[in-house]
Amino acid sequence: MGAAFDAGGVREAVREYALSLPEAREEFPWGGSVAKVNKKIFVFLGPDEGEGPLRFTLKLTDDDVHADALAVPGAEPAGYGLGKSGWVTVPFGEGIPPLEVLCEWIEDSYRAVAPKRLAAHLDAPRPQ
Template structure:
């Protein structure tokens, strides 16, 4: 989540809060789903986890060390999906101007946070938006990866 740098981290002298087991399990499921998409790779720029296709990020997975709230950031160009994602508790357009291009940051720790299967649907939409047509065709030919 590139907007993490915009927010203050844990207060000096305080131990970072660990993510809840439920949020971490959801995060791990979404990460596994993203990395199962054709050609997806994992990288760790800016101290966070991202999934890329052909050197382009399609999902920011943030950090899981408790230094920032656990969440995912996806690019949603479908108006209905974008609007739906923004209704999630604590969701907001991504920082660094990415929100203007359809990127939405969705926290996982909030009560009422989206289920992992819905997050996986949004990750797939983000992938389809970023990936070359060849990879999208490959995805369609093999069927959608198992999200759980």
């Protein structure tokens, strides 16, 4: 038998990556955590473990990536009309893609809302 899936650990790794992006910051509206850049949310991280279902919501602009996210078990277009604009809610559970893929999704969402000058930092060479 394999190790139990650690949804809280995956959520924390996604949170850390989101907050590592240029000028990203965390805020806590509506009883949950969000990552923002330039006053715009690029990922809803939801409540902490034990305070509700662990899931995250992000804006995916690439049609193939959007379809891949919706293929995750339990994933769905975001509520409150956000789904019409490409927002997808993905549960942190069995069947979720590897962290590398989740980070690519976070970056896509960041690029969708960040000013071009900040998004350009993601394309600059990174120190080895």
